[in-house]
Amino acid sequence: MEAGDMVRYKATIAYDGTDFSGFQVQPKGRTVQGELEKALAQMDKGKFIRIHPAGRTDAGVHAAQLVLHFDYTSTIPKEGLFKGLNVLTPNDISILYLERVANDFHARYQAKSKMYSYRVDNQGVRNPFTRNFALHHPYPLNQAKAEAALAVLVGTHDFTSFCSMKTDKVDKVRTIYEASLKIDETTKEWIFTFHGDGFLYNMIRIIVGTVLEIADGRKEVEEMKKVLEARDRNVAGPTIGPQGLRLEKVHY
């Protein structure tokens, strides 16, 4: 097979983050990027092809629809590449869609907004089937208080209080378009949804950690505004577990 012209591909993938040391390739540990780049190389005589995701996720965090791009010169047709990647990746990763895009498409720079969900298992006894996909928090939660706390976050704010101090980002101003809550009456699962132009390191895990403190009565609703305005990570709640977090969609 001869090398063809360079083609840029946009791929939308899903993965169960449970058994990954995060998205980004690293010297040790199994990563989503590592598995995808290995599969791409297998499809093109071992040639290394770098993938560029819209964003990265930490160990244990999931993605229902993450977008990425990569450049490909093999003459394998799109349908063959799509099927081959699904065969060559392990079964905790799926390639949902693959499309040819213009050579100036960039998965990260052109992403306009992202939507994440965070799931909380609020049953008294943990649900073994969702233990990798929801945080078990068995204390009585007040929905109205949680929603009042979420409402404080909507809009453009400096989210320093909700950002891990391990970040390298200087600008902590982000815009949240939606911060909502839905409760599944059958499973008692609390599903938080966040839609914003971008999210800081650990931002959603710290936000939900703080909202749970308010919803279960450890903090008052009024605290949320004070925490936001303090611009101090130390006054917000804990960074809760990664398992409840899921990247739902990247908008372009």
Place this chain on the structure above:
Amino acid sequence: MEAGDMVRYKATIAYDGTDFSGFQVQPKGRTVQGELEKALAQMDKGKFIRIHPAGRTDAGVHAAQLVLHFDYTSTIPKEGLFKGLNVLTPNDISILYLERVANDFHARYQAKSKMYSYRVDNQGVRNPFTRNFALHHPYPLNQAKAEAALAVLVGTHDFTSFCSMKTDKVDKVRTIYEASLKIDETTKEWIFTFHGDGFLYNMIRIIVGTVLEIADGRKEVEEMKKVLEARDRNVAGPTIGPQGLRLEKVHY
């Protein structure tokens, strides 16, 4: 703490079978029974307490509600035992209910019927989030044919054709009260439900393996009756994967 009178407990448990070598304790491998008996021993100064389940499940098979009984002489009150067991068992097992029962209650002998489900992921690309809880079968399936094949099984029949030859059971006659199918339009998941007075070794996995052959066109609907009447394991379909199978309920 002094030993009290013997008390028989009935427990209802749930587990994700993915990481277990089945329910029954064995020399090697992590088992549900082994973990539960270890937790019980920890609650009573290391004393060995045997648990008696309504039935066993194979490696990879799940339970939403399995019932078991055991005898206990420690004076730990019921609520403490319930909480302690949930703390001491790993997080892929949950104790949902615990109740004191009469000393002649027997989880297995008194079980009147059982309900199982089998889930099939019928999307073209596998769903990484349900890979441990559904069989991925990406071929077009005909619902009417599947339902016609299931209807053949309802009633009292000799199910030799749908029983693993590795069984030690001689009597292969069982009664199926319900064999139905529901399709989740959002996830495209096919959820089979079986309710019967008892099930033979691998019976549901062979039944659904055969129904899928009919639903995807490899076999005709008329074959189902012939397979049942042949009383020959070799004419039925394959024993499909354990991950789609779940014990839903035990009726007394």
